[in-house]
Amino acid sequence: MIKPRLFRGFRDYPPEEMLPREKLIEHIKHIFHRYGFVPLETPAIEYVDVLLGKYGSEGEKLIYRLAYKDGNTLALRYDLTVPLARFYAMNYTHLPLPFRRYQIEKVWRAEHAQMTRGRFREFYQCDVDIVGAFPPLPDAELISLINDALSDIGFHRFIIKTSHRKFLPEFLRYAGIERPSELEVARVVDKLDRLGKEDVVIELEKLGLSARQIDKLFDILDISGEPDEVIDRLSSLLGERISGICGEMKRFFDMVSSFGVPKEKLVFDLSLMRGLDYYTGIVFEAYLPDFPDIGSLAGGGRYDNLVGLFMNRSVPATGTTIGVDRILTAMRRSEIVLKDEDVAKVFFALFDKGSVDYVLSIVSHLRREGIPVELAGKLCSLKENIQTAAKKNYRYLLIAGGDEKSKAVVAVRDLKTREQKEFTVSELVKWGKGLC
Amino acid sequence: MIKPRLFRGFRDYPPEEMLPREKLIEHIKHIFHRYGFVPLETPAIEYVDVLLGKYGSEGEKLIYRLAYKDGNTLALRYDLTVPLARFYAMNYTHLPLPFRRYQIEKVWRAEHAQMTRGRFREFYQCDVDIVGAFPPLPDAELISLINDALSDIGFHRFIIKTSHRKFLPEFLRYAGIERPSELEVARVVDKLDRLGKEDVVIELEKLGLSARQIDKLFDILDISGEPDEVIDRLSSLLGERISGICGEMKRFFDMVSSFGVPKEKLVFDLSLMRGLDYYTGIVFEAYLPDFPDIGSLAGGGRYDNLVGLFMNRSVPATGTTIGVDRILTAMRRSEIVLKDEDVAKVFFALFDKGSVDYVLSIVSHLRREGIPVELAGKLCSLKENIQTAAKKNYRYLLIAGGDEKSKAVVAVRDLKTREQKEFTVSELVKWGKGLC
Known part of the structure; x- marks a missing residue:
């Protein structure tokens, strides 16, 4: 007899989990269609070099490789954004601009599996991206989409945090921090929500920052309030150098508001960093304040250099991932049920x-x-x-x-x-x- | 610059192909729901030993293995039937009997890729199976389902061929064939449609069969007509030994007819063999006589020993695969379009x-x-x-x-x-x- 078993970090989706999942995905697809997005699917298997150099060294270690031919040739996709960039570069001559696609498929990561905490090695991504259009209009449209998707599901209290990837080097310059690297500081600051300020200060000290540098960094990170107010205070601290980024943020907030996203749902959060290497501009994440432990339900941002890696030409792009698993968890906890499933009674x-x-x-x-x-x-x-x-x-x-x-x-x-x-x-x- | 490219045998599904595909899959899902089937998904990655020993040696060579840990541990699934058997064996204590599930996901085979002829290394399977129920009721229900699915799409002229896996050893015994093996003969006879009788005879000669053996084999394979007529003639040739199988086929045809499948859509075809090792009973395949080159649009059969490989206990099971790609090809050629897609106008x-x-x-x-x-x-x-x-x-x-x-x-x-x-x-x- 062959022992029936699953590799650690992998799971079956039995019918009782599939039914609400399919219902949610159908719901999300409807929203995508309303926004004029069209579906795309790409293979599970890509050439390894197509995937490398985009996720940071930590991410790359998690890529599953195939034993086919030699093990350096082929791998399973790590996300859906790099395959989109690859697809765009191969097909741009006959794609309508801007290209608006969604993709809902599984991805694979050789993570340290923690199944009780919901960290699996195979999971769905549900991505929507706009390639070929400059900020901040597409970015604002994605915020509107996230707002519609979460509201329509039945979530009333949620917030969408936004920031801009180009702020960080200016913050570091202001605080007199030359080393460690932006990404190292970003990774620690990213934990503010989870760890609290005290622990983050300790971790920053471990990185070798002085008390004075940390204080100056928090002069900025502590700024909060209405978007306009934040921009004014940032400008007074950092001056002309950030006027371009602030102008983009200002126009972005105006558009988000024209799209009808309620002001109280939007937070300009200077500590928002987002992990992946490829982000270059406006970034965002949606949370439920009632369930902080669930993490972000949706998140994304602008990545203007990624497509260019495949075609030696800069192509503006932005996108967001909708966290289907996390939304399902939040729905269960909030006792939200989508319209009855179409199964036999x-x-x-x-x-x-x-x-x-x-x-x-x-x-x-x-x-x-x-x-x-x-x-x-x-x-x-x-x-x-x-x-x-x-x-x-x-x-x-x-x-x-x-x-x-x-x-x-x-x-x-x-x-x-x-x-x-x-x-x-x-x-x-x-x-x-x-x-x- | 990284050259954007795809590994041979793999393809992107751009929006213009995704839209009709999604529409078709949605249509098929509705039919599945109507029949009381519920969805299941299983991981892309399984332990290698879960997959081996089920597809025949030719099939096994096509399994993609992972370079994770050692290359003998993990592999990509080859079909959805073996993962279903593995899932059933792991969960049978709390699954309602019979377990009726559908699964629509991609599978991977390291085939000799012939993309112009539609042979890819990654493709969708769309499977529906009933585990835990004896023949012939579930088998007849699947014929009814295939009939509904194809009729509802808009195909008017199609035929569903059926036969029984247990006939073949009796045919060989009648023809005095002891060697080569059943499967070798089956593989050649399976080509009758494609090659014609003359070439099949030549191939059977190459296998070492005598002219007399081949003649006697065709005494049986040439039998055709109404199911009742075929059964009568078979019984007169092969006698008592096949009365059990014939009785099952008779009850099967009666039920198919009670389900309202028109008589002219059903053919009792003794040359139908089906490739995979695991079939044990009634098998079937649906064709469009107007497009013989497209091959079968749906096919499956009973596999009563597969689940038992994982639990040392026999569990009856039957299922069918719906060939989404082939149906899409046939729809294009027949100029059939499903109801308008829900995208922006x-x-x-x-x-x-x-x-x-x-x-x-x-x-x-x-x-x-x-x-x-x-x-x-x-x-x-x-x-x-x-x-x-x-x-x-x-x-x-x-x-x-x-x-x-x-x-x-x-x-x-x-x-x-x-x-x-x-x-x-x-x-x-x-x-x-x-x-x-």
């Missing part, structure tokens, strides 16, 4: 040999009318049929034995109320349509 | 700086009303906006410059008829809803 019993043909023809008729019905898998006692239907959580049991066949009717038993009624076939169709 | 121009806020708020309003709209990616001349919309195949261009803003209207230009009309925002919403 009706189980048709099989217990009388003489009426099998009658049952089969009615099952078939109901299904052709669009009514979902599960037919019992075998002929057995009515009691056994009831047990099976109950175990499968069906509400209604349809019964057609010799009596019903001779009267050309079907009995419908409500397994909850235990009421039972007889219907002619046309009444049954009408009743069934009412269920859907 | 409306492109909103951006050409006047002073009315950007006005445009953004209307775009947002339309989308929240459920109307798909693509917003121009940048401010540019009206002419450029028209060119972009035309390149993206949009029918309607929405225009709101200073004039429209001051009048609180939006102009809608039909890019086909070149007519232009002005709408208030509420009229616009009404018009937009009429488009969907």
Whole structure:
């Protein structure tokens, strides 16, 4: 016997998890369509060199390679953004500009699996990107999209934090920090939410920053308030050098507001950093303040240099990932349920040999009318049929034995109320349509 | 620069291919739901030993292995049936019986890629299976499902060939063939449709069969007609030994007919073999006689021993694969189009700086009303906006410059008829809803 088992960090999605997941993805797709995005899929397997040099050295270690040919040739994709850049570079001559695509597929990372904390080695990404358009209009449109998606699902209290990747070097310059690197400082600052200021200060000290440097850094990171206010205070501290970035942020906030995103949902958060190497401009993340431990439900930003790696020409781009798994967790905790799933509520019993043909023809008729019905898998006692239907959580049991066949009717038993009624076939169709 | 490229045998699915594909998959899912099937997904990566020993030696050579840990540990799945068996064995204690699941995901095979002939190394499988129920009821239900799926798509002329895996050893015994093995003979006979009888005879001779053996084999393979007739003639040739199998086929055909599958769609074809090692009972394949070169649109059968490999206990099972790619090819050739795709028909121009806020708020309003709209990616001349919309195949261009803003209207230009009309925002919403 072969022991049936899964590799650590991988999971099956059984039906009870697939049904809400499919419903959510369908919902998200509708929003994407409304915004004029079209679907794209790319292969799971890419050439290794297509993937390398984009995620940072920590990320690259997590790429699964194939043992096909030599192990340096092929690998499983790590995200959907690099494959998009590769696709764009291969097809840009006949793609309409700007190219707006979404992609919902699995990605693979050889992470240290922590399944109880929801860290898996295979997971869905749900990405939407706009390639070939300059900031800040597409960036603002993505904020509007995130706002629509989360509101429509039924989340009322959420915030979208935004910042700009080009601020950080200016912050470091202001604080007199030349080393360690931007990315090292960013990685520590990124933990502010999770660790709190005190611990972040300790970690910054470990990086070799002086108390004075850390104080000056927090002069800036502590700034908070309305976007306009933040921009004014930043400008007064950092002067002309950041006027370009501030102007872009200002126009961005104006557009986000024209799109109707409520002011209280938007936070200009200077400590927002985003991990991946390829971001170059406006970045953003959406959170539920009620469930800070879930992390960001959506996040993304501008990456104007990534596509250029494949075509020696700069191509502006921005995008966001919608965290399907995290949203499902948050929905469960908030007791939000999307519209009923399109699955069978009706189980048709099989217990009388003489009426099998009658049952089969009615099952078939109901299904052709669009009514979902599960037919019992075998002929057995009515009691056994009831047990099976109950175990499968069906509400209604349809019964057609010799009596019903001779009267050309079907009995419908409500397994909850235990009421039972007889219907002619046309009444049954009408009743069934009412269920859907 | 990194050269953007794809590994041979792999392909991107660009939007123009994704849209009909998604529509078809949605259609197939509806049919699955109607039959009471629920979705399952399993990981792309499985332990190698979970996959080996099920596909035959030819199949096993095509399994992609990972270079993770040692190359003998992990591999990409080859199909969705073996992962289902593995899942069932791991979860059977809490699965309702019979377990009816569908799974629509990609699989990977290191095939000799022939992309012009549609043979890729990564492709979708769309599988539906019933585990834990004996023949012939579930098998008949799958025939009904295939019939519904193909009819509903719009195919009128198709045939479903069926046979039984257990016939072959009896055929060989009748013909006095002891060697080569069943599977070798099956593989050659399977080519009858493609090569014709003459070439198949030559190949059988190459396998070492005598003229008399081949003649006797074709005494049986040449039998054709109504199911009842075929069964009678088979019984008279092979006698009692096949009465069990014939009885199962007879009950199967009766049930298929009770499900309302038209008689002329069903063929009892003794030369139908099906490639994979794991089949044990009734097998079937659906074809379009008008496009024989496309091959089978759906096919499957009973595999009562596969699940048992993972749990030392026999578990009856049957299933079918729906060939999404082949169906799409057949739809294109038959000029069948499924109901309109849910994508934007409306492109909103951006050409006047002073009315950007006005445009953004209307775009947002339309989308929240459920109307798909693509917003121009940048401010540019009206002419450029028209060119972009035309390149993206949009029918309607929405225009709101200073004039429209001051009048609180939006102009809608039909890019086909070149007519232009002005709408208030509420009229616009009404018009937009009429488009969907």
